[in-house]
Amino acid sequence: MATKKTEKKDPIAHLSELIHGIKVAMMTTVEEDGTLRSRPMWTHDRDFDGELWFFTREHSPKVDEVERDHHVNLSYSEPGKDRYVSVSGMARLVLDKEKARELWNPTLKAWFPLGVDDPELALLCVTVNKAEYWDTPNKRMVQLVGF
Amino acid sequence: MATKKTEKKDPIAHLSELIHGIKVAMMTTVEEDGTLRSRPMWTHDRDFDGELWFFTREHSPKVDEVERDHHVNLSYSEPGKDRYVSVSGMARLVLDKEKARELWNPTLKAWFPLGVDDPELALLCVTVNKAEYWDTPNKRMVQLVGF
Numbered sequence: 001m002a003t004k005k006t007e008k009k010d011p012i013a014h015l016s017e018l019i020h021g022i023k024v025a026m027m028t029t030v031e032e033d034g035t036l037r038s039r040p041m042w043t044h045d046r047d048f049d050g051e052l053w054f055f056t057r058e059h060s061p062k063v064d065e066v067e068r069d070h071h072v073n074l075s076y077s078e079p080g081k082d083r084y085v086s087v088s089g090m091a092r093l094v095l096d097k098e099k100a101r102e103l104w105n106p107t108l109k110a111w112f113p114l115g116v117d118d119p120e121l122a123l124l125c126v127t128v129n130k131a132e133y134w135d136t137p138n139k140r141m142v143q144l145v146g147f
Numbered sequence: 148m149a150t151k152k153t154e155k156k157d158p159i160a161h162l163s164e165l166i167h168g169i170k171v172a173m174m175t176t177v178e179e180d181g182t183l184r185s186r187p188m189w190t191h192d193r194d195f196d197g198e199l200w201f202f203t204r205e206h207s208p209k210v211d212e213v214e215r216d217h218h219v220n221l222s223y224s225e226p227g228k229d230r231y232v233s234v235s236g237m238a239r240l241v242l243d244k245e246k247a248r249e250l251w252n253p254t255l256k257a258w259f260p261l262g263v264d265d266p267e268l269a270l271l272c273v274t275v276n277k278a279e280y281w282d283t284p285n286k287r288m289v290q291l292v293g294f
């Protein structure tokens with residue numbers, strides 16, 4: 001069974017390394033009746049400084065959900081590499097076209113065909129409070145502290 | 148953006164197909180202060196009939212979490228195949244050595260080295276209430292109904 005261990009190296013740099021290359025996170029939010037829902041969200045593979053940014057439609061169930069209850073979980077899993085990361089944080093809606101332009105990536109056209117000028121395009125900013133990951137060789141869970 | 152679509156074929160058989168071959172789910176639970184945590188959990192790839200079974204230690208944070216708030220989310224993601232599934236359900240702790248013996252699989256020795264007779268070995272049974280998945284070609288979200 002997993003022994004819990006706490007990591008002392010810079011947690012922000014370390015989390016950045018852990019999720020590097022995992023393009024899609026499953027974001028779990030809480031519905032009004034307590035139901036937990038998750039959906040795949042495209043993650044930006046750069047500039048992680050304690051916050052994670054996601055694109056969303058401004059009017060969408062997940063935005064309603066995080067506006068009522070800010071808690072979210074982001075799970076990054078890559079079974080092929082046996083890499084699993086859980087990130088707990090608080091999400092808020094950000095309407096900022098400048099920031100959207102800075103983060104925009106053509107891959108996002110699949111969900112936002114109108115591009116960065118889509119009037120529905122908005123951002124979710126997740127402030128990370130806690131992160132845990134599992135390293136394969138001994139299947140231990142490691143807690144990153146210090147966010 | 149995803150257009151919501153509702154699937155009419157047998158949802159139980161369909162969910163079973165969708166998660167087939169994805170061995171590890173990320174299970175999200177709610178902590179006392181509302182924090183959402185997730186962790187990888189080994190899934191049984193058979194006999195899905197509306198309930199999903201997992202092995203756990205009887206005394207562990209996730210068991211405390213689901214005993215206080217039964218809601219869980221299971222996310223199955225396989226980035227290689229662009230397959231993402233969200234399952235919302237209610238979890239309960241089950242102490243039943245007979246059932247454990249029936250579901251036991253040697254892979255579980257990694258977390259339960261004492262095997263099925265480990266006195267800490269217990270089961271979590273998740274009753275599925277809702278499932279959603281994303282199919283690649285058009286990135287639509289599909290809701291499975293009828294659980």
Ligand SMILES: Cc1cc2nc3c(=O)[nH]c(=O)nc-3n(C[C@H](O)[C@H](O)[C@H](O)COP(=O)(O)O)c2cc1C
Pocket residue numbers: 002084134139140141171186187188189190201202203204207208209210258
């Ligand atoms: C690939 C993988 C599969 C796992 N499967 C299980 C499992 O089936 N049951 C289990 O209790 N823990 C499993 N673990 C360990 C859990 O992820 C977790 O660390 C442990 O159950 C403690 O969780 P908790 O502190 O939230 O209770 C697995 C870990 C990995 C990396």
